[in-house]
Amino acid sequence: MKKNTSTSLSKFIFVVIILFINENVIAQYSQPQQSANPFWEKVQFGGGLGMSFGSGYTDISIAPSAIYNFNQYFAAGLGLQGSYVSSKNYYSSGIYGVSFLTYINPIPQIQFSINLNESYVNNHYESYYGQPGYTDNFWNTALFLGAGYRTGNVTVGVAYNVLFDENDNVYGDALMPFVRAYF
Structure with missing residues (x-):
């Protein structure tokens, strides 16, 4: 059971890191501003x-x-x-x-x-x-x-x-x- 908890914790940390990196990458990408007119x-x-x-x-x-x-x-x-x-x-x-x-x-x-x-x-x-x-x-x-x-x-x-x-x-x-x- 200890192995599963450790594996689950590792997977959770991995998912959080991936989401954090993904969010930063998306935040750095900006589309050109389109003027209303x-x-x-x-x-x-x-x-x-x-x-x-x-x-x-x-x-x-x-x-x-x-x-x-x-x-x-x-x-x-x-x-x-x-x-x-x-x-x-x-x-x-x-x-x-x-x-x-x-x-x-x-x-x-x-x-x-x-x-x-x-x-x-x-x-x-x-x-x-x-x-x-x-x-x-x-x-x-x-x-x-x-x-x-x-x-x-x-x-x-x-x-x-x-x-x-x-x-x-x-x-x-x-x-x-x-x-x-x-x-």
């Missing part, structure tokens, strides 16, 4: 935030955006923009709009961009040297063609507004440097 795996969010303050001068801008990566070479999306600029006792401006974004990456380090911006501009000029103040409200369209160096999620470059008009009082120059990041 693969669309969102290709969406990135980013944008810009800017603030500048000086003696009687304020400039605040925000530009959130989202893009969809069709593949490693092409992405497109939408952005919003809003800015407020004020120069004490002289000028204030509010600009609000939408952007249609296109990014082309021929190689991972280079990014070309085509950004169409449609903005509503509200400029208000205070009285100056006895002249009455006035308000200038209008729509402005800008088409920026850009090129930049890309590393990871950040791109640094310059864009040129092919529709630039110095009389619009929206952009100070046709060339605009940029830093953009998407996560």
